[in-house]
Amino acid sequence: MKNYFSSSFKLGVLGGGQLGRMLLSETKKLDIYTAILDPNEAAPCAKICNEFHCGDLLDYDTVYQFGKQVDLLTIEIENVNIDALDALAAEGLPIYPKPENLRIIQSKADQKSFYEKNDIPTAPFKRFDTLQALQTAVENAEVTLPFVWKAARFGYDGNGVKIIRQASDLNNLTPDACIAENLVPFKNELAVIVARNASGALTTYPVVEMEFHPEANQVEYVICPARIDTKVAEKARNIALQVANAFDFVGLLAVEMFQTENDEILVNEVAPRTHNSGHYSIEASYTSQFEQHLRSILDLPLGKTDSKLAGIMVNLVGAEGHSGDVYYENLESILEIDGVSPHIYGKKHTKPFRKMGHVTIVHEDVNEARKIAQEVKETIKVISK
């Protein structure tokens, strides 16, 4: 085994947001020297990593030069320059997840084609090179309303996704490549995190339920375990494994899925990294997703993914009508409740719907945990003052 701990080994991470920040908790626990590249001087990781580099993650030279200074490279955001990763990989730098996986996953259109090609169930879709081409297809009734428009690239947290009920809903969307996906009625949105190390060891976390904010299209609650039939859960876990195997993936892969009204599982999209749907694992699981990510990319044995307790995550997003220096109103009130752990991401400024932190609730009973989560959600407010 390479000596990663208290040694000269240097781990490089592309991206220094909250996911990187939570990863740093684990690199510190194991004393793994960590360098971070992020375009934002005030990124959540900037002041607390061993080495911070400020630069554009989509710029070839910046990513390449950063990669030359580290012993192994990983990501906390998938929108990075893949050509630079290809060049680094060709020169022998270990990069996990693999650049070829990232290239496919960066594009929602290529992702969908990948699922189709690998017999992975997903909602029917059509690809378009431009918004204009989609608009023409709608005019010609080659695409039937309603449907879901998704930008092929650079979507996040509900940006880049829109339900199209009439042709005019397409106005003002980005003009670039996109897909039109059938609007599939579903009962639940589910997610499964898969981890696989370079030696091929493979493990899945339990299936979680994601409850969305109806307006912002952001996850409001993540519930582990999902309150679904065990057969459906088993099916979801198997499909997540199928996706990871199809990619020959190394690292952590979050597979988001729909449970349809007749209990089919359709893959929605994947994230090739630690994921909001796995934050509950810090308090609730034997092994947190961040530790598991490290274990997978460093080819260490994977940790146990079972839960110690039921876990629910509540996202803390900026309240509407508030922009400016952040204040966490009633934070002390939620600390009065047993099993409640707030995580503050260190962003100084709030704005409506900005992800500012999350709160984990653990309890022996998932339904009790869900009630407490509601109370937490209704109590704490992310405001400016």
Add this chain to the structure above:
Amino acid sequence: MKNYFSSSFKLGVLGGGQLGRMLLSETKKLDIYTAILDPNEAAPCAKICNEFHCGDLLDYDTVYQFGKQVDLLTIEIENVNIDALDALAAEGLPIYPKPENLRIIQSKADQKSFYEKNDIPTAPFKRFDTLQALQTAVENAEVTLPFVWKAARFGYDGNGVKIIRQASDLNNLTPDACIAENLVPFKNELAVIVARNASGALTTYPVVEMEFHPEANQVEYVICPARIDTKVAEKARNIALQVANAFDFVGLLAVEMFQTENDEILVNEVAPRTHNSGHYSIEASYTSQFEQHLRSILDLPLGKTDSKLAGIMVNLVGAEGHSGDVYYENLESILEIDGVSPHIYGKKHTKPFRKMGHVTIVHEDVNEARKIAQEVKETIKVISK
């Protein structure tokens, strides 16, 4: 409530060792700006706190000037300049634990007198201003062999404590103030961590068992819950509360106790801070001792101290015969075992018996956890190569 989170509030910590390092995990989770003072430029906290100050913790001016720059002051080591703390407190700086508590606790002799005065059960003892005075008392048979010699000040990890079986065992000990304590036969060494916030909320963690290395007099295993009769555990918790109340303590107080052969509980000594006996809480408890320390000194509601699972901590100390750059041999082997979490403190150099890290084992069954802990202990080696 003061706004501690993502704000201009500055927490100061005297000491930047591994306890400070684990505390920083929690200040980061809550985004509390943290400044650290430590004499060692390469202290485990040096590179990962918001602000690192290098300086002598026993120097009046250094501690006073550091205190002037922070909004609230706490410690991770009790050997600090108390006169400076008194001056800062007189000027209105909140300091927890309180300087008057630290002054008593810094001296094992004053601690013992404090227990005696407050009717807290402790082993009988005599105080001596110098080693010479003790030697004279032994010669005059005013102190009966065998007994336990303890330096009044600056002992740690078994340094400053010695069983005296014959007068010559006193040779080469430090010449300063000391106590001679009766050698009480005991079944178990126990510890209870108490937390109390400024508003007076009070809570105790479960009683833990400490198993010591027979030679180095260092804790090898901490076992939670202690495998003792519930009535004895109840008695130990109550005595720990009695100690915290006698001090009118604010912060975290670790109370170390002996369980005698007839199930009496005798207080051995206290540590006014997070403690090795509470490291298991990071993985095993609803609230880790480090988070609880923050909650108590910031006068936030205290967290639930129950365990999610049984937890055992194994200290990782430098192997005998090895001094130099550290290598954690077989670390990957222990990662293969479910429920095993290593913590590496970030010290680059190992030497025999130096505390380099710890490993936590969680399991539903404490006896199974104890078996795994043994396996961990026998597998991983802290060596140089």
